[in-house]
Amino acid sequence: MAAEWRPDCAPQVASAAAPALLAVDWGTTALRGALLAEGGVVLAERSSPRGLLCVPAGGWGAAFEAEFGDWLAAGPDLPCLMAGMVGSRQGWAEAPYCACPAGPLDLVAQLLWLQPGRLAIVPGLSTEAGGLPDVMRGEETQVFGALALLGLSDATLVLPGTHSKWVTVQGGCITGFATHMTGECFALFRQHSILARTLPATGAAAAAEAWVPEAFDRGVLQAQAAGGLLHHLFAVRALSLFDRLDAASGASLLSGLVIGEELRAQALPARARVSGVVVIGSATLSTRYHRALGLLGVPVQTVGTQATWHGLAALMASRTGTLAA
Amino acid sequence: MAAEWRPDCAPQVASAAAPALLAVDWGTTALRGALLAEGGVVLAERSSPRGLLCVPAGGWGAAFEAEFGDWLAAGPDLPCLMAGMVGSRQGWAEAPYCACPAGPLDLVAQLLWLQPGRLAIVPGLSTEAGGLPDVMRGEETQVFGALALLGLSDATLVLPGTHSKWVTVQGGCITGFATHMTGECFALFRQHSILARTLPATGAAAAAEAWVPEAFDRGVLQAQAAGGLLHHLFAVRALSLFDRLDAASGASLLSGLVIGEELRAQALPARARVSGVVVIGSATLSTRYHRALGLLGVPVQTVGTQATWHGLAALMASRTGTLAA
Structure with missing residues (x-):
């Protein structure tokens, strides 16, 4: 639901708050980022078509710097979490899949740190059903964001797209999922x-x-x-x-x-x-x-797609005990 | 099964017999033809990549003549039946679909004559199930050929391909079918x-x-x-x-x-x-x-694909009371 327009109120974005996390969703065809304050409030947001397909071999650091250099210059100690295909074999670095059932703490324990304490990739998930494996990268973060937003710990979720994901959550953990092309x-x-x-x-x-x-x-x-x-x-x-x-x-x-x-x-x-x-x-x-x-x-x-920001904030909060809404 | 090699026997093709039918299977990507004697015996057979996609607008007669002119010169009164996409809207002439249930006599009654008594296109079939139509062109002829070859009047048949057809036959008539892409x-x-x-x-x-x-x-x-x-x-x-x-x-x-x-x-x-x-x-x-x-x-x-020749021979026999095996 769209927020009601309240002309006597300040904007919801607390631009004066200090950035606490650079949240990044780096997919095959797009790169999106958001500056989040404590509590997961979105301070700024941007996106570009600089997806995996556009990044030359060895060009990951340069692409990251080109996209977010100004934000990082303003907050040199700002931690950054990245979700999506950036952690695939064709990405910046391969973050091994985390096996289901998996909750936020499992993802945090398996973060792939590119710069210790500063820059990490969230691992994707794998599951096995009927003797066949299935995988996701990025959707796990959206799922935990949606659960946080809706206050749910048991749910059936679908993430439509090129490869739709159907996800089952029980007790706050993703217990299994299925991809449909x-x-x-x-x-x-x-x-x-x-x-x-x-x-x-x-x-x-x-x-x-x-x-x-x-x-x-x-x-x-x-x-x-x-x-x-x-x-x-x-x-x-x-x-x-x-x-x-x-x-x-x-x-x-x-x-x-x-x-x-x-x-x-x-x-x-x-x-x-x-x-x-x-x-x-x-x-x-x-x-x-x-x-x-x-x-x-x-x-x-x-x-909506803001689920990614809530998911990355929730993971950061699971790690540090702060940030989450 | 391949025929056994018998060095003391003449070839199975009775080359001395007179041609009774020019049987043609003209599809989207290929053009095949056979000269059949009375009884459906194959006297000669040829094929080329001169499918519908290769024939320019208005070039149907010329393509037909280029492919079969020598056979027709040898038998100027030879009748010709053609099956397949040649009867589609993009073909030589559109032969309206014959509605199921349909048997050989229904097809013969709806032959589209390009030259009366000489050159005709076998109509395709249409059916309706669950409020949706389905169509075939060419497969109906193969089905009647297979039934003749196997001596069946009730059967379930499948014609695998780009668009597979599942066909139900009861009492010698095609009662319905379904296409799978x-x-x-x-x-x-x-x-x-x-x-x-x-x-x-x-x-x-x-x-x-x-x-x-x-x-x-x-x-x-x-x-x-x-x-x-x-x-x-x-x-x-x-x-x-x-x-x-x-x-x-x-x-x-x-x-x-x-x-x-x-x-x-x-x-x-x-x-x-x-x-x-x-x-x-x-x-x-x-x-x-x-x-x-x-x-x-x-x-x-x-x-095998010889079912087409048996089907066209069976249709000709239904019309004239001769030719079929």
Whole structure:
């Protein structure tokens, strides 16, 4: 919910407070940072497209300095925690996965310190189910941030995206999770499959794509029926052949089919159907998951991408006993 | 099964017999033709990459003449039946779909004659299930050919490929079918997804890709477990991250996952589990489906791509009362 506008009040950002933590979310395609005061209050925030893919080998320190040098100059002793793919094999340094079940103290114990006491990478998590491993990097931090924000210690959470993560939390620990390649598969089907031929050409701004809620709903519900994703996808083409699907609705139908398949396959346990699911993510994706879960009768709470800052503040607080809200 | 080599026998092709039908299978990427004698005996056979994608607008007659002109010169009154995407909106002429249930006589009644009595396109089929349409072009002809070859009038058949078709036949009629975009999705995942990064680079010859049966089996069985395709796909990556999957096995595992998902979603009716499934297709794909169905306890019969010639001969026989074996 947006904060109410109160013209007689000072801004919520306490710009006079001293920075206590440089919080960094360094992913594959983006680099975001925030200066946090004690209590986790955001003093300043910035982001750039300087993701992992843009950083040349050996250029990590320089990229970090270029992005945050001014902040660090103002607070030379400021500690910094980084989450995300920066800790992967292709990142600055590989932070070994922390095995589930894992709580904030487990992550803190396994921080990978690049500069002792100053600069550390939060490890990702690994889990094992049905004889197969699964991994995440960055989402664990968002999860602990969302739990702190919502005051929860038991929850089912989903972090939609290129690779959606479904996370189970019990007693404040992540006990397990499952990845679904939903966003990546949507993009493949949307842009490179035969279905692309009957959909409008994708421009540079995918966010500007037409959004037809009724078509999305139809896809979500269709995905719950028998037949399977590989079959349901073809209906997008067959409907077009018979002029039963206008081009503007096609992408929304396709989005509903893949998100609906993720929800079907995830087989939300009865507990989540009653207590609900926490959706963490950008506004656009969260809106779609909120809508899809609602169609299936699952209560939803949403948390934005500020969950990362709350998560890093919570980890810092677990380490030092201070900072957290 | 390959024919036994018998040095004291003449070739099985009866080259002295008169051609009775020019049978053509004109698809998106290939053009195949066969000269058939009365009884459906194959006198000669050829194929070229002159598929729909290679034919310029208005160039259909010229392409047909270039490919089969010599055969037609030798038999100027020879009738010709064509099956496949040649009858699609992007083909030579659009042959409207014939609605299921449909038998050979329905197809014959709806032949699209380009030259009356001489040159016709076999219509594709359409069906409707769960409020959604489905379509095929070319596979209907292969199905009737396989039924003629095997002497069946009730069967469950699968035609693996870019878009696999599962077909139900009752009393000699195709009563319904379902398309799965299995082959296309495999290629997308194999070549364009994040999974491609941990698999060997694909060369020009996909058929030359390493084949690891154990990895394929693992994928087929994994696909039967809970989790869904979007989740199971990610295991290919996670296994690689932990060095639990050698690169050579990855493509076979992926193949097993998508074919296994098709079989899971198709939810083979109890009848097919007892009486079996007829697989129609190329040797490579048929072998994989045969193996996957076997793993799931489903009996299999296989028919090669000659099913098209038997199908066109059967349709011609339905029309004229002659030619069929």
